[in-house]
Amino acid sequence: MAETPATPSADDLASRAAGTHIVVIGGGVGGLIAARECAKVGMRVTLLEAADAVGGAIRRTELDGVGLDAGAESYATRGGHVRALLQELGLGDRIVAPAAGGAWLAGIPGIGAAPLPVGGLLGIPSNPFQEDVRRVIGWSGAWRAYLDRVRPPLTIGHQLSLGRLVASRMGAKVRDRLVAPVTTGVYSASPDDVDVDVAAPGLNAALTRVGSLSGAVMALRQDGAARKTPGAAVEGLIGGMGAVLDALLEDLARFDAEVRTATRVEQVARDGDGWRVTSRSRPEATADDADDESEPADLVEEFDADAVIVATDEGTARVLLADAVPALAASMAGAAVVAPEIEVVTLLLDAPVLDAAPRGTGVLTVPGSHIAKALTHSTAKWDWVREAAGGRHVVRVSFGAQGEPAATAELDDDAAAQLALSEASALLGVPLAPSALIAAHRARYVQAQPASIIGAGERRDAARAAVQDVPGLAAVGAWLAGTGLAQVLPDAKGESDRLRHALLFA
Numbered sequence: 001m002a003e004t005p006a007t008p009s010a011d012d013l014a015s016r017a018a019g020t021h022i023v024v025i026g027g028g029v030g031g032l033i034a035a036r037e038c039a040k041v042g043m044r045v046t047l048l049e050a051a052d053a054v055g056g057a058i059r060r061t062e063l064d065g066v067g068l069d070a071g072a073e074s075y076a077t078r079g080g081h082v083r084a085l086l087q088e089l090g091l092g093d094r095i096v097a098p099a100a101g102g103a104w105l106a107g108i109p110g111i112g113a114a115p116l117p118v119g120g121l122l123g124i125p126s127n128p129f130q131e132d133v134r135r136v137i138g139w140s141g142a143w144r145a146y147l148d149r150v151r152p153p154l155t156i157g158h159q160l161s162l163g164r165l166v167a168s169r170m171g172a173k174v175r176d177r178l179v180a181p182v183t184t185g186v187y188s189a190s191p192d193d194v195d196v197d198v199a200a201p202g203l204n205a206a207l208t209r210v211g212s213l214s215g216a217v218m219a220l221r222q223d224g225a226a227r228k229t230p231g232a233a234v235e236g237l238i239g240g241m242g243a244v245l246d247a248l249l250e251d252l253a254r255f256d257a258e259v260r261t262a263t264r265v266e267q268v269a270r271d272g273d274g275w276r277v278t279s280r281s282r283p284e285a286t287a288d289d290a291d292d293e294s295e296p297a298d299l300v301e302e303f304d305a306d307a308v309i310v311a312t313d314e315g316t317a318r319v320l321l322a323d324a325v326p327a328l329a330a331s332m333a334g335a336a337v338v339a340p341e342i343e344v345v346t347l348l349l350d351a352p353v354l355d356a357a358p359r360g361t362g363v364l365t366v367p368g369s370h371i372a373k374a375l376t377h378s379t380a381k382w383d384w385v386r387e388a389a390g391g392r393h394v395v396r397v398s399f400g401a402q403g404e405p406a407a408t409a410e411l412d413d414d415a416a417a418q419l420a421l422s423e424a425s426a427l428l429g430v431p432l433a434p435s436a437l438i439a440a441h442r443a444r445y446v447q448a449q450p451a452s453i454i455g456a457g458e459r460r461d462a463a464r465a466a467v468q469d470v471p472g473l474a475a476v477g478a479w480l481a482g483t484g485l486a487q488v489l490p491d492a493k494g495e496s497d498r499l500r501h502a503l504l505f506a
């Protein structure tokens with residue numbers, strides 16, 4: 001009979017932890033959380049980040065003295081994971097809800113802009129004749145959507161594509177004017193590519209049960225499911241989500257973890273039972289270099305590790321792990337991953353015309369109607385931004401979506417700011433002269449392929465299983481967990497715990 005391994009003593013565990021070196025590759029929120037989980041049990045941790053600062057999609061900027069988020073600015077409340085972490089990090093008293101103003105839709109044929117209807121699910125209305133819905137889709141659109149109620153239940157089948165499901169049941173106007181702006185804004189994806197079962201779990205089943213799509217939306221809302229869908233309820237932090245980075249870095253320093261920025265990992269290789277990680281960085285300039293005209297050579301370093309946690313974007317992770325995890329290639333199943341490349345231009349404006357918040361907290365666009373994809377009126381959405389801006393306005397304009405490069409990508413910073421200003425003027429429905437622009441910041445991001453894209457779930461599960469099969473290895477981040485802090489945080493915690501357990505109780 002096989003012997004059950006004896007449970008290690010507390011002293012054994014402490015010395016095993018202290019003798020274990022973990023290298024974390026990538027210092028976005030996924031990598032920072034993973035590093036903290038390992039460091040806090042006494043493991044030696046080295047985190048290597050390619051950029052000059054940690055944070056990844058949590059990025060900060062300062063415009064004329066106003067500190068702002070240039071990337072993620074909030075988190076979904078569902079699951080309570082982010083809130084719990086913020087409280088653990090001592091940031092609980094800075095948690096705030098956005099203003100209740102609500103968002104608008106822009107680019108509606110015939111009418112331009114209108115408030116985003118309330119009470120739907122991913123933009124699908126529960127009542128097509130509701131005043132704010134009918135305003136967007138018109139009488140003909142409302143009657144077409146109503147046919148959903150009288151169509152025979154026999155035609156109901158299990159439809160994977162959200163866009164096709166909505167168009168077949170309620171018509172193209174509901175799909176194009178109500179659902180597409182939401183999926184583009186939330187997932188950077190067309191509704192046709194979005195998997196209903198991932199984006200709105202339970203909708204297909206409710207449709208079969210109640211016999212109509214609008215009835216299914218109503219049923220799910222009564223069950224409280226709408227609160228669980230992305231974008232349904234969010235919170236932010238006074239001072240911005242960037243505060244999370246400071247708190248995590250402080251914790252890492254307290255646990256003696258080493259954090260290296262401007263250090264790009266180029267190779268991850270098996271080395272006996274452990275790993276060898278090779279990085280490249282620019283050496284720091286010294287006073288002697290000032291007279292030296294030649295470029296200093298890059299610094300190539302090797303790190304030996306007992307375990308590695310890869311916390312980069314998907315493309316980088318797949319390249320770094322190609323040799324160590326051959327099964328990862330099979331998880332692609334021949335599909336090309338198209339990661340949306342987006343740009344966010346943040347504008348600080350002297351524009352009293354915006355005091356009245358003409359489009360509430362922000363604007364989603366009907367795809368094809370504008371160059372920009374979405375806009376957040378930050379001074380209308382967050383009280384702390386309004387107070388920090390001292391009578392001026394902050395507006396964030398987003399460009400680019402899945403399969404559609406950002407219109408600003410080829411422009412220099414000034415031209416990008418001017419385009420963002422003219423789009424802001426169009427989306428907010430007010431004139432904004434070039435003289436209104438006080439300062440601008442532009443940031444580029446490669447987003448994870450949305451988890452709700454049809455087929456993404458299977459690819460992600462296969463990739464995760466392939467990585468988990470390799471001892472001493474874990475991968476975390478939005479490409480595996482799904483986009484958003486509410487997904488990335490608990491997933492990074494869970495994966496680090498799995499790895500820690502395997503290392504300490506082996």
Ligand SMILES: Cc1cc2nc3c(=O)[nH]c(=O)nc-3n(C[C@H](O)[C@H](O)[C@H](O)COP(=O)(O)OP(=O)(O)OC[C@H]3O[C@@H](n4cnc5c(N)ncnc54)[C@H](O)[C@@H]3O)c2cc1C
Pocket residue numbers: 025026027028029030031048049050051054055056057058070071072073074075076263264265266311312313316344445446447476477478479482483484485486488
């Ligand atoms: C503009 C924008 C706004 C968003 N807004 C919100 C929001 O309001 N609420 C919300 O919940 N979510 C939001 N998100 C999504 C959320 O921010 C992300 O899902 C999450 O931050 C991803 O974290 P991550 O650690 O997986 O990846 P990332 O943040 O992308 O971090 C990956 C890190 O790996 C580093 N790296 C890459 N290659 C290497 C290498 N070879 N060596 C070393 N390091 C490397 C990168 O430099 C980067 O720092 C937003 C995303 C974007 C882009």
